[in-house]
Amino acid sequence: MGETETDALLAVGLSKSFKGFVAVDRLNIGVHRGECFGLLGVNGAGKTTTIQMLTGAEVINSGGSCILGYNLGVNRRKVATFSFTFSRIMVLRVSLQYLSQVGYCPQVDPLVNVMTAKETLLMYARLRGIPESVAEQHVDSLIDQLGLTEYKDKCCGTYSGGNKRKLSTAIAMVGEPPLLFLDEPTLGVDPVSRRKIWNALVDCTNNGQSIVLTSHSMEECEYLCHRVGIMVNGRFRCLGSPQYLKDKYCQGYTIKVKTRMSASAEKLEELKAFLVQTFGGSFLRDEYIGRLNFLVERRDVNWAQLFSTVREIKTRFEDVVEDSLVGETSLEDVFLSFTSKQVQQRP
Ligand SMILES: Nc1ncnc2c1ncn2[C@@H]1O[C@H](COP(=O)(O)OP(=O)(O)O)[C@@H](O)[C@H]1O
Ligand SMILES: [Mg+2]
Structure with missing residues (x-):
C-alpha cells in the first residue's frame, strides 16, 4: 500500500471485450503523482481502449479504477442485471465529477475545424473555469510552448496532422x-x-502533474517516462523503468551489420557463423533487406572486444560487410522481444 493511497491513478483488473474479443485483459496500473507512465505496445495491443476506459469515454466491462480519489469502476456483478444504458449513465455521472481534473488528448484529434487554435484553447480554458483575466495569457503561453504561434489565428481545419496533434496536446x-x-x-x-512538446511535458511532471502516455517512439519513452508497461494482447508483459527493463530483459550489446547487395549467400552464412562463434551468447535476432541485427548477451564481453571483432569482420568479410554499428541494447530491443507475441488477427 503506502504510495498507492496517494497515487494519481490506480486501476485493478480493468477489462474490455468487443463482441467476445478481449481487447484489454485484467490490467492493473498504478501511476504516482508527478510520474509519466508509458503505455507501449504494437497497434491493436489495447492501449487506446485502456485510456478510453480510464477517461470514461468507453464503458468498463469489469474491474475498476480510482482516479484522483474518484471511483470510476463498474462492478460487473452488481450491474449485470441492469441494461448497458445504465452502466453508461454511471460512467457519465462519475465522469462529470472528475473530468475537470483530467486532461485528455485522444488518438483522433477532437477539433472543430472552423475554430482557430486560440479560440479552441480559450473555449477549453472557460470550460475548465479559468478566470477570464488570466485565460488569454495561459492560452498564449501554451501556444508558445507547443510551437503553434505561427498558426494560432488560422482555422485548425487547415492544419497539418502534426499541428493538429500539437493543438490536441495543448x-x-x-x-x-x-x-x-x-x-x-x-x-x-x-x-x-517534438522536443518542444517533450520539454512542456517534463515541465508538467516537475510541476507534480501525472501523465499516462502512449507512443511508438522508444526515444520519446526513454526521455519522458519514469516507468513503462509493454502491452501484448491487452495485458502487461513487463513493467518498470526503461533502465530496469533493459537490464532485466536485454543485457548486453547489439551489432548491426549492413551487407553489400553483391554479397553471396555462402559468404553471408559464413559471416553469421563467425559472429555467433566469436561471442558465445550471441545470436541473429532479425534480418531484413541486407541488414543483420545480432544480440550479444554475454555480460563479460567488453567494448574493446566488440570493436576489434567489428574491425576484423570489415577486413575478413570485405566483400560482404558494407557498414557496421555497435551499441548497447535499447528499449526498442526490449519492445521487440515482447511484442513479437502480439496476435494481430482476431481469433
Ligand atoms: N469499438 C470497437 N469495436 C470493436 N473492436 C474494437 C473497438 N475498439 C477497439 N477494438 C479492437 O480492440 C483491439 C485494441 O484496440 P486499441 O485499443 O485501439 O489498440 P491500440 O491503441 O493499442 O492500437 C484491436 O484489435 C481493435 O480492433
Ligand atoms: Mg491506439
Missing part, C-alpha cells in the same frame, strides 16, 4: 490538470516541435 494541458492522458501526442510531429 487542449489536454489547459488548466494544468493533475492527470493527463495523452494517446500518441507526437504522432506525425516534426523533430523540433
Whole structure:
C-alpha cells in the first residue's frame, strides 16, 4: 500500500471485450503523482481502449479504477442485471465529477475545424473555469510552448496532422490538470516541435502533474517516462523503468551489420557463423533487406572486444560487410522481444 493511497491513478483488473474479443485483459496500473507512465505496445495491443476506459469515454466491462480519489469502476456483478444504458449513465455521472481534473488528448484529434487554435484553447480554458483575466495569457503561453504561434489565428481545419496533434496536446494541458492522458501526442510531429512538446511535458511532471502516455517512439519513452508497461494482447508483459527493463530483459550489446547487395549467400552464412562463434551468447535476432541485427548477451564481453571483432569482420568479410554499428541494447530491443507475441488477427 503506502504510495498507492496517494497515487494519481490506480486501476485493478480493468477489462474490455468487443463482441467476445478481449481487447484489454485484467490490467492493473498504478501511476504516482508527478510520474509519466508509458503505455507501449504494437497497434491493436489495447492501449487506446485502456485510456478510453480510464477517461470514461468507453464503458468498463469489469474491474475498476480510482482516479484522483474518484471511483470510476463498474462492478460487473452488481450491474449485470441492469441494461448497458445504465452502466453508461454511471460512467457519465462519475465522469462529470472528475473530468475537470483530467486532461485528455485522444488518438483522433477532437477539433472543430472552423475554430482557430486560440479560440479552441480559450473555449477549453472557460470550460475548465479559468478566470477570464488570466485565460488569454495561459492560452498564449501554451501556444508558445507547443510551437503553434505561427498558426494560432488560422482555422485548425487547415492544419497539418502534426499541428493538429500539437493543438490536441495543448487542449489536454489547459488548466494544468493533475492527470493527463495523452494517446500518441507526437504522432506525425516534426523533430523540433517534438522536443518542444517533450520539454512542456517534463515541465508538467516537475510541476507534480501525472501523465499516462502512449507512443511508438522508444526515444520519446526513454526521455519522458519514469516507468513503462509493454502491452501484448491487452495485458502487461513487463513493467518498470526503461533502465530496469533493459537490464532485466536485454543485457548486453547489439551489432548491426549492413551487407553489400553483391554479397553471396555462402559468404553471408559464413559471416553469421563467425559472429555467433566469436561471442558465445550471441545470436541473429532479425534480418531484413541486407541488414543483420545480432544480440550479444554475454555480460563479460567488453567494448574493446566488440570493436576489434567489428574491425576484423570489415577486413575478413570485405566483400560482404558494407557498414557496421555497435551499441548497447535499447528499449526498442526490449519492445521487440515482447511484442513479437502480439496476435494481430482476431481469433
Ligand atoms: N469499438 C470497437 N469495436 C470493436 N473492436 C474494437 C473497438 N475498439 C477497439 N477494438 C479492437 O480492440 C483491439 C485494441 O484496440 P486499441 O485499443 O485501439 O489498440 P491500440 O491503441 O493499442 O492500437 C484491436 O484489435 C481493435 O480492433
Ligand atoms: Mg491506439
